[in-house]
Amino acid sequence: MTTLTATRPRLRGFTAESTFITRSLIHSIRDVEALLMAVVLPVMLMLMFTFIFGNAIDPSGGYVDYVVPGIILLCAGFGAASTAVAVSRDMTTGIIDRFRTMPLRSGAVLTGHVVASLARNLLATAVVVAAALLVGFRPSASFVEWVAVFGVITLYILAITYLFSAIGLAASSPDAASGYGFILLFLPYVSSAFVPVDTMPEWLQWIAENQPITPVIETIRSLLLGTPMGDSAWWAVGWCVVIIIVAAVWGAWLFRRKAGRR
């Protein structure tokens, strides 16, 4: 009797990650409706805040400058929330068990989702910024500051998307995952994203000042518009790095633990 001895080698480098990134990017491109929503919704929000609430909040007409960083983070939250649903739905398909029975790093599937979501999100961000420029957004940033803004936004998107892809794994169903996503759609309101923190009641100020979104907003605002930076950048980067590490470890653990429980 012939006995087959071929084996799958453990992959070197980032072959698994790049393969899953390709997979998730193809998924993104083929889901045209979701891609459109990811771009159109943030633009609509930006226009709504600028033209409907804008003059009430800041009659001088400068609200668009204030609100754009917040809209960018809201749009990142929307992307992360949809990633949670995508991950959760992916886990209900049979192919995930096939991946689990292959010698692959357990975080690789999630990394694919996260990087594809980052690409979608950066596209949406670029469109929001372009639309904002058309309706009067006038940032004073230099080229280097723009690069720094790009870096901070990328880091923030990675952090919340990784966190929410792990939440998508933990959720019992795609519907539940979608429910958790609402946290991200509300959290930016309890920060300096849309109105200054000192206009809020005192107990809410404490939350707004100490949650991760405020330092990220303040850092972006400072880079774009020259408002005081303080130690916001350190807090922003610190928060993001901690969230990424926690989410990556938690996600890889969940991916293994949830095997065979579809």
Add this chain to the structure above:
Amino acid sequence: MDLAIHAIGLRKRFGRTDVLDGLDLAVGAGVVFALLGPNGAGKTTTINILTTLVKPDEGSARVAGFDVVAEADEVTQRIALTGQSAAVDEVLTGTENLVMLGRLSGLSRRDASTRAAELAERFGLSDAANRRVSTYSGGMRRRLDLALSLVVDVPVIFLDEPTTGLDTRSRQELWRLIRSLADAGTTVFLTTQYLEEADRLADRIAVLDGGRIAAEGTADELKARIGGDVVELRGRDGELLRELPSDGSVHGLRAAMDELDRTPAAATEGVKVTIRRPSLDDVFLAITAGGGTSDRSRDLIETK
């Protein structure tokens, strides 16, 4: 003989139910092995344990020579799993699925493409290779599913109910493909609810009942366990009224006929008696029902 799969005393509890209750298995290399059982008998749990997806509560198992818990990594390098719901990516095309699996199995980009084209050809998917899988029929999906398991010629392949939901033609096509794998030396471990599938495809069959193996052997060995023949009473339109096992002796046959005499329907005009060899169905019912075919004959009478 080399054992491709060897499980000893596997136990698994989910909540308060013992899904597996001391399961033992020994599957030789290059064999098609069918695990047969009703829904909820623990077939999928068995596959999940053997493919490292789930850890057993007790007992141990070796697949391709490695322990599924302590050496899971070694095991996953040597197996392929085709799960119960088709393990294919619906959004991707057939070719993209095959190339993805090739890349994940350590093939270079070029080798993965070559292999994808080869497999698409062999599984009759060449024409559909560049279409999204969501447009595939059930049979095509299953063929792709099986092709994905063969991107690398691993020694052991697991198929969880590979033909559930397929039409007869697709099923026979898949049987032919699975058979050709075994002929090439691959060990195939499959679960099924279809007795015909086990009968036609498997070298060895195990019947899973109550979380343990109730019977194991070739299809003929299992049929021999039931002894003699089956006596059937059929109505005017050929509908089955009653069936009784018999040990094949004159005495046994007479006892069966006496029993049939007590069936009121036996006196009706046009009702016929036939004798046939036992099928795997009879074996399966005899084993899983515990009480032999008489339980089933009672059911038939009661539903009349």
